[in-house]
């Protein structure tokens with residue numbers, strides 16, 4: 281199977297980390313998000329170990345919370361020695377509510393509000409990735425008012441265009457994230473930041489996009505960031521201690537996708553940066569990476585109960601599931617491919633050509649088109665694999681569909697980590 285924590289058990293059912301998917305759906309209901317904690321830990325270790333091996337002390341991966349934010353993820357991330365990125369007051373609050381050390385948080389976001397900046401400073405978030413001059417001014421004032429010096433990274437755009445889907449690439453010059461190097465604005469940003477009271481610039485941040493499979497794009501990013509850092513040194517006499525290279529390591533969703541060797545990729549980036557620094561006579565900085573998807577995507581599975589099939593004669597067959605764009609909007613947004621199997625008949629041949637449709641009143645509510653699964657009967661459990669990233673985090677209540685529960689699996693047992701939302705929860709907000 282595409283992910284090696286999945287198997288078919290004696291009952292012919294899909295097993296996730298050895299646990300029967302149909303039994304999970306029976307016990308916790310559907311739709312259900314399932315997260316294999318052991319797999320998350322394994323992914324964390326790949327980053328932590330490779331970064332310790334190939335990069336200077338103090339280099340570390342920070343988990344990009346936006347990929348999957350709920351309290352239960354933070355103890356896992358923390359115990360594996362990672363930091364975390366947060367992009368809103370809500371993500372800061374979630375991490376802190378889970379006991380995550382504020383010192384290990386990096387506060388991102390292209391338009392933090394004054395209240396969020398004040399809150400982040402008050403809670404002593406370790407670092408802010410400052411997006412722009414507007415925010416820099418507010419942050420400097422706030423840190424001074426609260427009597428601290430806030431450590432910051434300056435978010436710059438390196439003007440790279442990795443070949444991924446438009447909506448998930450962020451490093452090109454014309455972007456709402458960060459300040460562009462190419463136009464000279466990033467140098468001016470650095471000059472202003474270095475003269476701003478209340479903040480200490482520790483380095484630069486850049487993120488070029490998502491679902492990147494080859495180290496070449498990251499090496500190009502390193503070249504541009506280093507050239508910028510050299511300009512800053514030459515013009516302003518400032519030397520960065522930290523390069524934060526963002527996230528974006530790719531994850532396979534279907535068999536045809538490339539697989540990425542994360543450790544080898546980190547080794548390649550590290551040696552490229554070392555060579556560049558030597559060539560430019562620039563002190564080797566600490567490196568931070570911000571993996572989101574590659575930490576949690578392949579650890580997640582969504583389980584649905586099918587209401588059965590519908591065949592439109594001469595056109596196509598549909599498998600109808602009891603969730604859809606409300607728990608996984610990624611197909612509707614980006615036509616993202618997923619591997620889908622009939623968990624109730626996982627040993628049977630996948631020979632029923634179909635489109636998997638959700639329950640919302642939207643013709644775009646589909647999870648996959650033109651795939652094959654073992655032909656389901658009403659009541660079968662349909663598993664969508666690789667849904668650990670950007671599914672729960674992007675879920676909505678469209679059509680007043682309550683958000684699913686989330687179950688974590690560890691050491692052969694399951695535990696409820698997020699309870700299923702109820703209609704009462706939804707109504708509770710309304711006066």
Ligand SMILES: *Cc1c(COP(=O)(O)O)cnc(C)c1O
Nearest residue numbers: 344487490527528570571572573
């Ligand atoms: C989205 C994002 C990430 C995480 O990207 P993945 O593709 O999930 O690894 C990291 N850093 C920043 C700034 C981002 O915007």
